[in-house]
Amino acid sequence: MEEGLQQFKADFFKALAHPLRIRILELLVDGQKSVNEIQDCLDKEGSAVSQQLSVLRAKNIVYGVKEGKKVYYSLSDPMIGELLGVAKDIFNNHLINTITRLEEMTINESDEENT
Numbered sequence: 001m002e003e004g005l006q007q008f009k010a011d012f013f014k015a016l017a018h019p020l021r022i023r024i025l026e027l028l029v030d031g032q033k034s035v036n037e038i039q040d041c042l043d044k045e046g047s048a049v050s051q052q053l054s055v056l057r058a059k060n061i062v063y064g065v066k067e068g069k070k071v072y073y074s075l076s077d078p079m080i081g082e083l084l085g086v087a088k089d090i091f092n093n094h095l096i097n098t099i100t101r102l103e104e105m106t107i108n109e110s111d112e113e114n115t
Contacts, residue, residue, distance in 0.1 A: 015059035020044065021052045022084070024073075028062060029081035032074040 016022060020042070027033055027041055039049050053073060056062040061080060064071040075081065 011059060012061070015055055015061055018052060018055070020048065021056055024049070024052055024056065025061070025075065025080060026084060028073060028075045029084065032065075032072045034070045034072050036070070038073065 016025070023042055024038055027038055033041070035046065035049060035053070038053075039046055042049065053062065053064070057064065060076050062073050063076050064073050066072075
């Protein structure tokens with residue numbers, strides 16, 4: 001059972017492992033969007049957006065609902081938005097730590113020059 005869960009997690013994160021897919025998901029956090037709306041927001045070609053939506057659909061991360069000639073995409077689980085928020089927080093923490101280390105290095109170099 002544990003192996004199945006680990007495989008699911010690995011496959012899930014592989015599906016997220018593309019900047020354009022992340023950008024699509026970030027757009028969908030605010031609610032459903034048509035393919036055209038996604039393309040316009042991202043200023044990307046239809047084929048690129050469709051290809052990435054296909055990957056996300058295959059992993060059940062998003063789903064599409066056809067209304068007339070348009071397909072509207074939504075997140076399959078609102079917790080995906082929370083996950084993206086946590087990832088942003090982790091990024092910010094890493095950035096803060098890196099800035100702090102750089103500042104400490106600069107202070108140490110300055111102290112060495114003054115002695």
